[in-house]
Amino acid sequence: MTYAPILSPEVATAKSEGHALVALESTIITHGMPYPQNLETARRVEAEVRAAGAVPATIAVIDGQLHAGLTDAQLENLAQAQGVSKLSRADLAACMAAGGTGATTVAATMIGAHLAGIKVFATGGIGGVHKGAEDSFDISADLRELSETPVTVVAAGAKAILDLPKTLEVLETYGVPVIAYGQDVFPAFWSAASDLIAPLRMDSAADIAAAHALRAQLGLPGGQLIANPIPAEAEIAKTEIDPIIVQAMAEAGAQGIAGKAVTPFLLQRIFELTEGRSLEANIALVLNNARLAAAIARELG
Known part of the structure; x- marks a missing residue:
């Protein structure tokens, strides 16, 4: 059985309608810059993807669940969260098993994107x-x-x-x-x-x-x-x-x-x-x- 990430409503609709999707990592939000600049930047990057004709899918682990695409509320919560793990291939499953919250690096984002069918x-x-x-x-x-x-x-x-x-x-x-x-x-x-x-x-x-x-x-x-x-x-x-x-x-x-x-x-x-x-x-x-x-x-x- 292959694990299926939770898709945001926007990403789920885009997949069902065959629209282009672009995965985005989440460490830039949690480990890249302070709040609220991190949230503003995340929103700008997502808006840039939409303006260029695709749908953004920010990858992250929230309460043990791998997500492909975050709602704006989830994005804001992640931007203000404390003690968020920085996840790569080695610790992705461990964080999920423990019910933790983690931001994905390049490697972990690639894994999440592939599981969600994003190329x-x-x-x-x-x-x-x-x-x-x-x-x-x-x-x-x-x-x-x-x-x-x-x-x-x-x-x-x-x-x-x-x-x-x-x-x-x-x-x-x-x-x-x-x-x-x-x-x-x-x-x-x-x-x-x-x-x-x-x-x-x-x-x-x-x-x-x-x-x-x-x-x-x-x-x-x-x-x-x-x-x-x-x-x-x-x-x-x-x-x-x-x-x-x-x-x-x-x-x-x-x-x-x-x-x-x-x-x-x-x-x-x-x-x-x-x-x-x-x-x-x-x-x-x-x-x-x-x-x-x-x-x-x-x-x-």
């Missing part, structure tokens, strides 16, 4: 290989999930605090298509371009949707990573952001911060060092990814 997911940036992973073995479960779960993930690349060359190497090893949208280089989250050539390039949502469908027809497991560069007007230049990342990482090391605490610390410190511009850029790239994801979902029908 496309828009996020900010995926997790990846952390710097120093040759010693810490700190590699995000997002990469393995992309190789196993057939969902096309639209992101602005991997978070720039990560080791991007190693992240691309692991994705290649896992057989995950990494497709840069509209450019030849791999984007670097807050910056539109890194120094890395993207493995693949596509210039239209139709081509991306066709590749998704053909992977299923060929019997290939896993999804696709669509690396969508941040809009030029919102980006922070690589020459500006790179020294800030280096400083934040040095401070994390000096304070002995490790494991799951590293990413939240780095993102908060980068926010402070950029006087809030990193968060503004983050919101802009998520909105941009929502638009492209909706276009891909429409092509997939």
